[in-house]
Amino acid sequence: AQTVTQSQPEMSVQEAETVTLSCTYDTSESNYYLFWYKQPPSRQMILVIRQEAYKQQNATENRFSVNFQKAAKSFSLKISDSQLGDTAMYFCAFMKRASGTYKYIFGTGTRLKVLA
């Protein structure tokens, strides 16, 4: 069975600094997708970034980038120039096709606090 582990329950970072959130996963699949979602206090799940496992190039979305190490099964998220609005829970998620559709397996989350 696939599992997703986020080993940092809480982190904090000074505004404008850079922070990296860790995520590891376990799977025997070769074709899958990885995501980072942000969940602010409003509870809305917001897609931050997506990575396809067969692509070696790391995904980047503005201030957000990932370090995808397929062999190590590691998928960390780097947030550059942190802003107060980045304060939220961040969930790493693994997605694969099963039973006719694509389903997520989420980690337990990292609570990030950006300090002014």
Added chain:
Amino acid sequence: NAGVMQNPRHLVRRRGQEARLRCSPMKGHSHVYWYRQLPEEGLKFMVYLQKENIIDESGMPKERFSAEFPKEGPSILRIQQVVRGDSAAYFCASSQDRDHNYGYTFGSGTRLTVV
């Protein structure tokens, strides 16, 4: 173009009552997914539905929980005879087709509190 709409946003039920959670998918989306988030945990898959059909309910408890997505109207997640352990946030997501690996659009969830 409204996103995925869930209501109510908050729902309080006494033990033994029924809870009905509603989800209206994005316009043009015919695939709906329900996930549950227990306190301090990530979301966990419950059920996947297409219009009038349950495709995969492997994550849904066998008793007291049911889901439907009728031809007309929203998808409904129903929990009968609620217990304290059902307290959680329930999220709905939708997609246009089943081969949607770009990430689903989630609603803002319904927080169910059982007292």
